[in-house]
Every structure is written in C-alpha cells, then in structure tokens.
Amino acid sequence: MMTFKKKITHVFALATVSTLIGCGGAETKTDTSGFDVTQPVSDWKLVWSDEFDGNAINTNHWTHEVNCTGGGNNERQCYTEDPSNSFVSDGTLKLVALPAEEGAEQPYTSARMVSKNKADFKYGRFEIKAKMPFGQGSFPAFWMMPTDEVYGGWPHSGEIDILETVNLKTVNEDGVVENNVHGTLHYGKSWPANDYSGAAYSLPDGISPADDFHVYAIEWQEGEIRWYVDGYLYATQRASELKTKADGEITGLNHRGWYSEYFDATSGELTTYWDNSPFDQQFFMILNNAVGGDWAENTNDLGVDAAAFTDGQTFEIDYIRVYQCTQNTNTGKGCETVRAAYAQEASEEVPNGALILGKAPNPPVAAIPVAPGAVFDVFSDADTDFVVGHYAASGEIVIEELDIGGDHGAVKQFTFNTDEALGYFQLAPGNVQDFRGYATLEFDIFVVNDNGADGFVVKMDCVHPCSSGDYAIDKPAQGVWTSYSILLSDLVANNGSTLDISNVNTPLAFFPTWGNQSGFVAQIDNVRIVAAGDSNGSTKVVANFYDDTVIGDIIFNSYNPDGFVTATEIAEGDRGNVIEVVKTGDTGNWYLDSSAAPLDISGYEAGSELVFDMFVVSADVGVELYIKLDSGWPNVSDIIVDSSTLGEWQEVRINLQTLLDDDNAFSAGSFADDTSIINPFVMEPTGVMTVKFDNIRYESPDNSGQQIIMYDDNVTGDIVFNSYNPDGFVTSSEIAEVDRGNVVEVVKTGGTGNWYLDSSAAPFDISGYSANSELVFDMYVVSADAGVELYIKLDSGWPNVSDVVIDSSTLGEWQEVRINLQTLLADDNAFSAGNFADATNIINPFVMEPTGVMTVKFDNIRYVNK
Structure with missing residues (x-):
C-alpha cells in the first residue's frame, strides 16, 4: 500500500515571538518590572572561580586552543595564544579580536580558552560577568561542551551555550539596534540533521551588552537548564517527558524538550532517547571571541565590517564563578532561582512565559487494529456524540444547523461576531476517543463570507492543554465547497504539538486567522477521521x-x-x-x-x-x-x-x-x-x-451488501445461546412476538452476568469487512432500573473483548440499532483497559451485558458488510 503527501501549507502557530536566523532561536522582549529579581539562595556553594586578578592567565584553569579552522562555523579568525589576543589586566580578562597581517591564513586573530580536564562539572550554577564586543561580524561566546563524548561526537553528546551575541550595535533595516543575548542547546541527530533550541533576550530599555558589564548565568540541574541576565530568568529548557498510560504504554509527549540519539550498547542500533541525556554528563567551559561565520555574517548588516575591527574588538570578563547545590549535589536540585511563569510557554495569556519547546521527535506509539479505510464519523448529516461549540476571548460565534439539501444535507454554520474565537467539534467533558490506527482528519467547508480573513487554522486537542497546536492550512475559497485531508502524523509533528492521538476530545477546532475574523461565515460538513488504505471494502x-x-x-x-x-x-x-x-x-x-x-x-x-x-x-x-x-x-x-x-x-x-x-x-x-x-x-x-x-x-x-444473519426466529449455523452467569441473575427465553415470529427475551435481576450468541464452534473472521460494516439488531427494552447501562460486545475470549455502551433509554417500543463494527472493534474492554477483540477470531459475535436490572428483547441480529 502506498501513501501520498497532501500539499498543505505549514506555518507556525499564532506568533507571540519572532524568529531569528542562526543559533539563537526565538527572541523575547521582556518587561522585568513585574517581578522581583531573586538572587541565588544560600544553598548554592561556590566551588570554583576565576576572578582574573593579577597579571596572567591561570594555566591551572585554562588551556589555549591554537588553530585556524573557523570553529566549525566558517569563522574568519585564527585562534592564538599570543598575549595581544588574550591577557589579564586591571582585574579582568581580555579576549581581543584583531586584524591579521596581510597574507595570513585568516583575516583576523583572536583567542579561545577551554577548561577541559581542569574545571569539569555536572550540574550547577555558572556565572560570567562580562562586557561584550560589538560591530558587524563580532561573535563572542561563553559555552560548554562534554568532557567525554559518552553519546558520540557533536551534537550527540550535547552543547550548552550560556551566552552568545552577534553583531551588537548594528542597526537592521527596521531601525532596530541589535542588543540581544542568546542561550541555546544543541543535541540530537548527526549533522546536518542536528537540532537546537533556545531563546534570545533583549536587555531592557535598549541597553547594549557592549556598553557595560552584566551578569549572565545558567542554572543546570537534572532534566532542566535555566538562563539568566542580571538575575532575571529569561529561558527554561527541559528534558522531554513521555506520556504513558498506567500500564506503561507510551502514547506521546507531555513535554517536547531536548532528546538524544546514540547507539544502544546492547543492540548496536541507533536509538532515540527521551530522557536527561545528553545533559547528564560532565561538561567543561569555553571562552572565545570569534569573528564572522555562518551566523554572524548572515544576520543584521551581513558579512564582516572590517572598520569595526581596525582597533580590535574586546570580550572583557570580570569573573567566572561556579556554584553547586548543597541540597542535592547528585541532581543539582533544590536551589532553583525561579519566578512566576518560568515553567510556562509564552503566549498571549502568559507573555512572560519562559519555557522553550525543544525539537524532540514524537515517540513511536502502539497502533490499534483499524480496518483499512475505516471512517470514524464526527459529523455528517446527523449529530453524533460530538457536539459543536466555540471559545471566544471576546464576542461570540453563532452556530446554526441548516439543511441545505443536495449532496450535503444538514451542515453546521458558524458566524464569527468576534475577532478572537474558534469553533470546534468536541466530546462531552471527561470523554475521549482513541484515533491510533487512523491516518487523516477530513472535513468539507463552504465559506459563505470570507470578509477579508487573512488565513485559516485548524487544531486537534487531547484535553487542554494537550494539543496539536495551531496548524495553518490553505485558506478555503469563498463560494465553493472545499475538502481537506490532513495527516494525523503532521498534526502530531506540528511545531509545539503535544498531541496524544489516543486521547482526543476535540478532533477539529478551526478559525480564520486570529485578530481578523468578524463577519467570517462558513458551513462545515463531513467531519471524519479516516484510516489509511482501501476505504471501499469490496x-x-x-x-x-x-x-x-x-x-x-x-x-x-x-x-x-x-x-x-x-x-x-x-x-x-x-x-x-x-x-x-x-x-x-x-x-x-x-x-x-x-x-x-x-x-x-x-x-x-x-x-x-x-x-x-x-x-x-x-x-x-x-x-x-x-x-x-x-x-x-x-x-x-x-x-x-x-x-x-x-x-x-x-x-x-x-x-x-x-x-x-x-x-x-x-x-x-x-x-x-x-x-x-x-x-x-x-x-x-x-x-x-x-x-x-x-x-x-x-x-x-461495491455496495451490493452482504448480510450474515446470526438470529432471525432462530439461531443460524453453528451459533448457540449462552451466558456468563456466576450468580444466577441472567435468564433468557425464546418467545413468540406477533408479526415478528420468535424473539429472544433476556432478563437480568442483579449486577453480574451477561448473555451472548456463542460461535466458538466456528469463530468469525471479520478482519476483511469494509469500513462501513455494521452490527445491526432490533431491540425492545421492557424495563430497566435507573442508571443501568447496556454494553454490546464482541468477544474473542477474555480479556480480548471490545465493547460500547448503547442508548437503552427508550422503553416499550422496537427500535433498530446499528453499530459500526470498526468503531466497536476499536473500543477497548471497559472492564480490562487496553484489551480488544481479535477481528480474526470472534467467538461470541453478539454479547449483551446490562450493568444492573434490565429486561430486553432482541430480534434480527446480523452483520451487514457493505
């Protein structure tokens, strides 16, 4: 079976941050006035420092790197140990980038110093007080690399960028002066498929990091790293957190953070890990003052401004200090310097949120058996268990059901009387649906009035805040029906998605681009979730x-x-x-x-x-x-x-x-x-x-149809009546019913037991039945105690049972019940979660089990394969 790729436009969610080129990731403009800047608590213990007093670089702390290789970023300097490029004076360390002599291998010289095998740490608070160089092409950094590449070469064993700046004081085309500092993590797959995530922080009031000294720090503990400027926490990154069921089954991600990929020592296979690795080993510190390179030269004014380096550019460091948390030196936890919203993503509701999403891929999630092409109906001509509704930050959406006739019949019409709202199809609170095994979200839309909307966004939610995030698609044209088919895998992989496909309560939410919605009117029809493969049956x-x-x-x-x-x-x-x-x-x-x-x-x-x-x-x-x-x-x-x-x-x-x-x-x-x-x-x-x-x-x-009769006046084939009746509460009898012939009456007088058609002598294989195949029967509820529910089941031998609750509230009249077989197969055992009937071995093709006292009659029990 082949799959195809739908041409759907991808854009990021409604943006509250802007994107920068290079390692820095997303920029945040933060107002610190609402927070009290908190100093490190007393449980941080100073374990190492270099105050850069005296008149020489401490060789017990630092080693110079000497090379002209461009730092892996096509930088323009040779690193030297010449005193003109690095020296201590007046209580500070100076790393100076200078023009090189004519004909030199690189046009600039500078310095890079490392603490490897002299000052190596796992967890702690790392502080630097520094004044940065500036000008187009300047690229200083204070960062960390793993002492031992336990997980493999870069970036498999990780990289922690505590402080980077590029091109400070340059002015972009919008007249904005560059004053950002950047904190970033690198990890994941081999280059060029490597990943990074981080944030940029703009100092308040346009202050430039090149004008004065500021304190830059990270606090690194097991599973979390936080970035600070002058004590203000501006970014938090965390290890990924897997979402699991009680039995340990993985269903997705609770948090998309960092991850690692390396060869499993036992299997030898390249394996993805969603744990604390690679940031759970010893790292050493690096100081360098680079010139140019891929990031700096492709940002701001582009290239390198030679005039800015005529007299040198200096990265000046007052001190570097390393603290460890005495609460727990093994994990680094217990000394956190935090503030409100430090562990929340930035949004319109939480503009000062500091949590940064990482780039971890989605874990493999166990599939459930779904017939090829199976269709799960959310809304078509008739209402299902999903209800329509809306969320509005202001104003409202008016929702109507209209019968427009033709191919579409009943549709839901949404009229936006607001600029800040979304419409949705959602299950009642507390209810969810498992869509593992399905492939696409599909729906039809007719835009009655576009009214100048800028774009169109959909999302799928798994009980807020679990969500696919905003997923932009091509805006539907006005005045024509447009059909969409969106891969569920694309929603799971969407930027910022935490979608758990096994736990969906809102299969479709939609809205024209936020901020420009009022007057938009659209009709929605045929909302469905569809499995891959031949949707036709025969x-x-x-x-x-x-x-x-x-x-x-x-x-x-x-x-x-x-x-x-x-x-x-x-x-x-x-x-x-x-x-x-x-x-x-x-x-x-x-x-x-x-x-x-x-x-x-x-x-x-x-x-x-x-x-x-x-x-x-x-x-x-x-x-x-x-x-x-x-x-x-x-x-x-x-x-x-x-x-x-x-x-x-x-x-x-x-x-x-x-x-x-x-x-x-x-x-x-x-x-x-x-x-x-x-x-x-x-x-x-x-x-x-x-x-x-x-x-x-x-x-x-081929809709010619095929009926497999199991009971009509009498049982057929190898089927017999049977029951599970440990306490003697269940009795059944065949009685004559005028105009119907024989029917089965089941009386249950207590809480335990069920009644069923037994085909164990010749089990049914319904795995090849079409997506639209159904279990169909006539039912007459004679009486039932208040609150008693009626389960209908398919049984392959306990606990391999699938069941659904049907509506048994109508008393005293015959009614036809139709249950989609694929829907029934996909619903796990209500009394033994995570177990399902085996479609290839149905030994009891019809099981009825009231949860208490009920008398009910059945007739014309059959499978319809259509």
Missing part, C-alpha cells in the same frame, strides 16, 4: 485504462518539449506487458489520453479511487512524482505520491475526490473538471526518474 472497476494494453479509446501520449520523456511497452514476467517511462531531465510528463471520449466521473461514489501498480527503477535524489487528472491546461488536479521505494512492485491507491480537490501545483487555484477528464492518468516526475506502471484503473465501492 470494490468494482468502473473504468479500466491499461492492463497489458490500453483499453477503449485510450492512447499513450506525452508533453515532451525538450525530448526528456520516452515511454515503451515491455514484457514483465507474470505481469504480461507493462509501461516503462524514462525521464532524463526536468521538463515533460507522460499520460493516458482519453480526449476522444472524455470521462465524466462526477457521479462516482464517495470512496472511489485511482488505482495502479508502480515499480520505481531509479530516481535522482529529491525528485518527486506527481500524479494528475487533466481536463486541459490549466484545469489540472495533482498530488505527490511516495516514490521512495525502489526495486519492487507496489499498489498505489489515491482517493479520486482528494485528488480532484488538490489544485494545480503549477497554476494555483486551477482544478480538473470532473465532468470532462481528457487525461485520466498523468505522471510527472520533477527530474530524472525511471518508473514502470501496470493495471491502471478507477475503482468504486
């Missing part, structure tokens, strides 16, 4: 284009302006003929041409698919493969399919409606006309690729 071919030969009026054709595309029919073993397409350059495509008899696919059933077999022989790195429907340029819809698997045949299935709804990647806003498809299959690689195709066709669901 299918029928409705249009066959190629199998050994072209079929009907179809011919081969290509758009080939530069002669890069050739196609040949070749014999392939047991397959007969296949088509091999070779593309040797960037332009051109190949297609099946049905212009002699265009196809009208507008009447195809929902769930219809373009299906074909594909074998990618070879492809240049980065080349993507578009599959298209074409009604004549520019009326084209296209989608990118996964072409990364080489050397094997694979079946590709693309939902036709999804494909039709995706606009022309090369002419935005244009779509194929589903009433006049002149090229029903177009393939276009973006570069060099060789690929073979076979069995190209359109398929639609």
Whole structure:
C-alpha cells in the first residue's frame, strides 16, 4: 500500500515571538518590572572561580586552543595564544579580536580558552560577568561542551551555550539596534540533521551588552537548564517527558524538550532517547571571541565590517564563578532561582512565559487494529456524540444547523461576531476517543463570507492543554465547497504539538486567522477521521485504462518539449506487458489520453479511487512524482505520491475526490473538471526518474451488501445461546412476538452476568469487512432500573473483548440499532483497559451485558458488510 503527501501549507502557530536566523532561536522582549529579581539562595556553594586578578592567565584553569579552522562555523579568525589576543589586566580578562597581517591564513586573530580536564562539572550554577564586543561580524561566546563524548561526537553528546551575541550595535533595516543575548542547546541527530533550541533576550530599555558589564548565568540541574541576565530568568529548557498510560504504554509527549540519539550498547542500533541525556554528563567551559561565520555574517548588516575591527574588538570578563547545590549535589536540585511563569510557554495569556519547546521527535506509539479505510464519523448529516461549540476571548460565534439539501444535507454554520474565537467539534467533558490506527482528519467547508480573513487554522486537542497546536492550512475559497485531508502524523509533528492521538476530545477546532475574523461565515460538513488504505471494502472497476494494453479509446501520449520523456511497452514476467517511462531531465510528463471520449466521473461514489501498480527503477535524489487528472491546461488536479521505494512492485491507491480537490501545483487555484477528464492518468516526475506502471484503473465501492444473519426466529449455523452467569441473575427465553415470529427475551435481576450468541464452534473472521460494516439488531427494552447501562460486545475470549455502551433509554417500543463494527472493534474492554477483540477470531459475535436490572428483547441480529 502506498501513501501520498497532501500539499498543505505549514506555518507556525499564532506568533507571540519572532524568529531569528542562526543559533539563537526565538527572541523575547521582556518587561522585568513585574517581578522581583531573586538572587541565588544560600544553598548554592561556590566551588570554583576565576576572578582574573593579577597579571596572567591561570594555566591551572585554562588551556589555549591554537588553530585556524573557523570553529566549525566558517569563522574568519585564527585562534592564538599570543598575549595581544588574550591577557589579564586591571582585574579582568581580555579576549581581543584583531586584524591579521596581510597574507595570513585568516583575516583576523583572536583567542579561545577551554577548561577541559581542569574545571569539569555536572550540574550547577555558572556565572560570567562580562562586557561584550560589538560591530558587524563580532561573535563572542561563553559555552560548554562534554568532557567525554559518552553519546558520540557533536551534537550527540550535547552543547550548552550560556551566552552568545552577534553583531551588537548594528542597526537592521527596521531601525532596530541589535542588543540581544542568546542561550541555546544543541543535541540530537548527526549533522546536518542536528537540532537546537533556545531563546534570545533583549536587555531592557535598549541597553547594549557592549556598553557595560552584566551578569549572565545558567542554572543546570537534572532534566532542566535555566538562563539568566542580571538575575532575571529569561529561558527554561527541559528534558522531554513521555506520556504513558498506567500500564506503561507510551502514547506521546507531555513535554517536547531536548532528546538524544546514540547507539544502544546492547543492540548496536541507533536509538532515540527521551530522557536527561545528553545533559547528564560532565561538561567543561569555553571562552572565545570569534569573528564572522555562518551566523554572524548572515544576520543584521551581513558579512564582516572590517572598520569595526581596525582597533580590535574586546570580550572583557570580570569573573567566572561556579556554584553547586548543597541540597542535592547528585541532581543539582533544590536551589532553583525561579519566578512566576518560568515553567510556562509564552503566549498571549502568559507573555512572560519562559519555557522553550525543544525539537524532540514524537515517540513511536502502539497502533490499534483499524480496518483499512475505516471512517470514524464526527459529523455528517446527523449529530453524533460530538457536539459543536466555540471559545471566544471576546464576542461570540453563532452556530446554526441548516439543511441545505443536495449532496450535503444538514451542515453546521458558524458566524464569527468576534475577532478572537474558534469553533470546534468536541466530546462531552471527561470523554475521549482513541484515533491510533487512523491516518487523516477530513472535513468539507463552504465559506459563505470570507470578509477579508487573512488565513485559516485548524487544531486537534487531547484535553487542554494537550494539543496539536495551531496548524495553518490553505485558506478555503469563498463560494465553493472545499475538502481537506490532513495527516494525523503532521498534526502530531506540528511545531509545539503535544498531541496524544489516543486521547482526543476535540478532533477539529478551526478559525480564520486570529485578530481578523468578524463577519467570517462558513458551513462545515463531513467531519471524519479516516484510516489509511482501501476505504471501499469490496470494490468494482468502473473504468479500466491499461492492463497489458490500453483499453477503449485510450492512447499513450506525452508533453515532451525538450525530448526528456520516452515511454515503451515491455514484457514483465507474470505481469504480461507493462509501461516503462524514462525521464532524463526536468521538463515533460507522460499520460493516458482519453480526449476522444472524455470521462465524466462526477457521479462516482464517495470512496472511489485511482488505482495502479508502480515499480520505481531509479530516481535522482529529491525528485518527486506527481500524479494528475487533466481536463486541459490549466484545469489540472495533482498530488505527490511516495516514490521512495525502489526495486519492487507496489499498489498505489489515491482517493479520486482528494485528488480532484488538490489544485494545480503549477497554476494555483486551477482544478480538473470532473465532468470532462481528457487525461485520466498523468505522471510527472520533477527530474530524472525511471518508473514502470501496470493495471491502471478507477475503482468504486461495491455496495451490493452482504448480510450474515446470526438470529432471525432462530439461531443460524453453528451459533448457540449462552451466558456468563456466576450468580444466577441472567435468564433468557425464546418467545413468540406477533408479526415478528420468535424473539429472544433476556432478563437480568442483579449486577453480574451477561448473555451472548456463542460461535466458538466456528469463530468469525471479520478482519476483511469494509469500513462501513455494521452490527445491526432490533431491540425492545421492557424495563430497566435507573442508571443501568447496556454494553454490546464482541468477544474473542477474555480479556480480548471490545465493547460500547448503547442508548437503552427508550422503553416499550422496537427500535433498530446499528453499530459500526470498526468503531466497536476499536473500543477497548471497559472492564480490562487496553484489551480488544481479535477481528480474526470472534467467538461470541453478539454479547449483551446490562450493568444492573434490565429486561430486553432482541430480534434480527446480523452483520451487514457493505
């Protein structure tokens, strides 16, 4: 089975911070007036310091590095131990960046000093009092690296940047004077896939770190590092925290922080760890005064301003002091210098939040069995357990249910009478739904009035504050129905997401861009969660284009302006003929041409698919493969399919409606006309690729239906009546019911026990049933004690049971009950959490269990596979 990538625009959530180029991450403008600056508590004990008194650098503390390698950042200096570049005088250490002699290996000289194997620490408070150099190209730093690379080379064993500045006092194009300091962590995968996270802090009132001395510090303890300027805590970073169930099963992330990746000592496999590593080992300190490099030269005024270095630029240090926490020297905990909001993310509600999200990937989460193409209905024509609502910081959203007829019938209409609100589909408080095993969030939207909205955002929540975060998508056009299909994996991986897909209470929240909403009116329909794969159950071919030969009026054709595309029919073993397409350059495509008899696919059933077999022989790195429907340029819809698997045949299935709804990647806003498809299959690689195709066709669901009767007047096949009845509370009898023939009446007089149809002699395998298959039965509730609920179950042998509670509140009348089998299978055992029925081995295909006293009759019990 192949997957495809939907072309959806990614942008970050409603921004409360701005992004900087380079290592510094996000900048925060902080008003410190609301906080009392707190000094380190007395439990911090000074364990090491260099006050830089006297007239020489202490070689028991520091070693000079001597090299011209550019620090790994393409910097412009040679580091020397020459006294002109580093010296102690008047109670301070000076690291001076100077112009080099003409013809030197690098245009500048400077100094870099390290404390490795002389002053190495695990946890503590690290302070530096310093005045920074300035000018375009200046790049001083006080930072830490691991003494022993326990987890591997950089960045696997981590890097802690306590203090960095770049280009101080330069003025950007907006007239803002650069005065930021940066604190950053580096970790994760090997370069260039390495990760970093951090924050920039702008000193109050535009003060420049180059004008005077300021105290910069971190407090580093087990699982947490905090950054300070003059005692003010401006950033907090933490180790990632896994979200787990009571049984230890991992379901996601409670906090996305740092992480590590290194080779497991036992298995030898490269493994990801969401724990305190790599920041749980000894680190040493580094002081350096760099010039230029990738970050500095690509920020502010760009490059290096030679005039700024004519007389040298000095990084001047008054002292460096290291403290350890006497409360617990093993963890460094117990001496925290903290303030309000230090452990909260910055937001509109918490503008002074200091917690920085890291770049940890999502942990693998156990899947649950969901049938291919299963559809979980959130809202269609009828209300489900999900209710509509809104949140508004001011004003309101008016929500109405309208019957607009046609294909959509009942829809929910949202009218924004505010600029600060979102609408949602949500379960009642305390209820959640497990969507593991599903692939996409899908919904249809009709914008009645755009009213100048700037953009459109969706999100999925797992009980606030657990959320995907704001996920921006292409704004729907006004006056037409637009369908969206958003990968759940993209929501999980969204910047800032903590989404636990097994614990969702709000599958869809949406809003036009915050701040410009008033007057926006939209109708929402067909909100659903869909599993990957063939959504059709059984299918029928409705249009066959190629199998050994072209079929009907179809011919081969290509758009080939530069002669890069050739196609040949070749014999392939047991397959007969296949088509091999070779593309040797960037332009051109190949297609099946049905212009002699265009196809009208507008009447195809929902769930219809373009299906074909594909074998990618070879492809240049980065080349993507578009599959298209074409009604004549520019009326084209296209989608990118996964072409990364080489050397094997694979079946590709693309939902036709999804494909039709995706606009022309090369002419935005244009779509194929589903009433006049002149090229029903177009393939276009973006570069060099060789690929073979076979069995190209359109398929639609075969809804002829199949009923498996288990009881109607009597049991069928190998089924027998049975019960679990430890206390004798359950009795059942077959009674005659006028116009119905026989029915089963079950009487329960106490709290324990159930009644069921027993097929253990010939268990059912329902794993191949369609996504829309149902357990259907007629029910008549004679009587029930107050508060008694009725469970309906599928049973594969205790505790492998799936169950749902059905509505049994209507007394005294027959009613038909329909339960989607995939929904039922996906609901775990209410009395043994985390266990599910095995779809391949259903030994009790219908189980009823009231939680107390109830009398109820059943008839026409069956499975409908449709």
